[in-house]
Amino acid sequence: MFIFIATAVFIFGLLFGSFSNVLIYRIPRGESIVFPPSHCPKCGARIKPYDNIPIISYIMLGGRCRSCHQPISIRYPLVELSVGLIFLLNFLLFGFSVNFARFLLFMYSLFLLSATDILYMVIPDKISIPALILGLIINLFHHMPIKLYIINFIIGAASGMIVVWLIMVIGKIIWKKEVMGSGDIFVMGIIGAYLGIYYILPTLFWGALFGAVYGIVLILRKKASRDSMIPFGPFLAAGAITSLLTLPFIFKLLGL
Ligand SMILES: [Zn+2]
Known part of the structure; x- marks a missing residue:
């Protein structure tokens, strides 16, 4: 049971990491964090939900945008993984407290x-x-x-x-x-x-x-x-x- 909860916390952390990429990119630019929806910073193509799965999409796409084939910064999966690990580490150390x-x-x-x-x-x-x-x-x-x-x-x-x-x-x-x-x-x-x-x-x-x-x-x-x-x-x-x-x-x- 514990392993399932820990995995769920880690996955939630990865998803939160995906949202964190939006925060890190947009807040310093003074942009809205809700609109417009996620898009490729190079060609502007909207990112489909199935291309927005933390870490997995980056690997499946070979680190390139589906429409313009320009490289996607490694920073995106790294942020997702880091936030996932921060969630997991704190759960392992403290449980829900x-x-x-x-x-x-x-x-x-x-x-x-x-x-x-x-x-x-x-x-x-x-x-x-x-x-x-x-x-x-x-x-x-x-x-x-x-x-x-x-x-x-x-x-x-x-x-x-x-x-x-x-x-x-x-x-x-x-x-x-x-x-x-x-x-x-x-x-x-x-x-x-x-x-x-x-x-x-x-x-x-x-x-x-x-x-x-x-x-x-x-x-x-x-x-x-x-x-x-x-x-x-x-x-x-x-x-x-x-x-x-x-x-x-x-x-x-x-x-x-
Ligand atoms: Zn693109």
């Missing part, structure tokens, strides 16, 4: 925002603000004392946003350039809203470390200079996930 909803929404929001940041260098408010508010709502279901909730999640989200804003202001004074985008303020707000205040500094630490390593590699390979902009959202997302995996052990080591 508050933590399932919490970590699923958290990872999914970070995934969407990282995708738009990598592809278009934007972190759309239309995704980040609802994601942040949903995080604060979901954590209400933890039945913790209201004072603890406010300190952990409300002040957590606010302090995450303030810290990034301060880094932007100070960075602008010292280096006379944008070190982070304003969208990163919301990414850090989301991390505070879902994970709580203790995750802000570890996330910034790992995010800055990953971003710096990536920047140095790009500079050494002469793909970037010191003045190049790199999308920072994905590094914050990776920093948050790394903190999630490591912080419980660090707390244990410190005897907390």
Whole structure:
């Protein structure tokens, strides 16, 4: 029975991934997510339902559009698979519980925002603000004392946003350039809203470390200079996930 439910969750995730492709492509362009129906970005031909089956259609079509035979970006099946795996992973870890909803929404929001940041260098408010508010709502279901909730999640989200804003202001004074985008303020707000205040500094630490390593590699390979902009959202997302995996052990080591 468990295996059937897990498979159903995975398939639902794949379908949701297919819809996520629409979100990732259209929201940064300011387009409606409902109209017009899915079409090939190269020839405009409408995509038939049987050509819109996650992953399977891509393989059946040999990665090409049925009408214009132009290649379809590998990004589409990759997004579908990633979202499917995010659904499956959270189901395997938490079953159907508050933590399932919490970590699923958290990872999914970070995934969407990282995708738009990598592809278009934007972190759309239309995704980040609802994601942040949903995080604060979901954590209400933890039945913790209201004072603890406010300190952990409300002040957590606010302090995450303030810290990034301060880094932007100070960075602008010292280096006379944008070190982070304003969208990163919301990414850090989301991390505070879902994970709580203790995750802000570890996330910034790992995010800055990953971003710096990536920047140095790009500079050494002469793909970037010191003045190049790199999308920072994905590094914050990776920093948050790394903190999630490591912080419980660090707390244990410190005897907390
Ligand atoms: Zn086409």
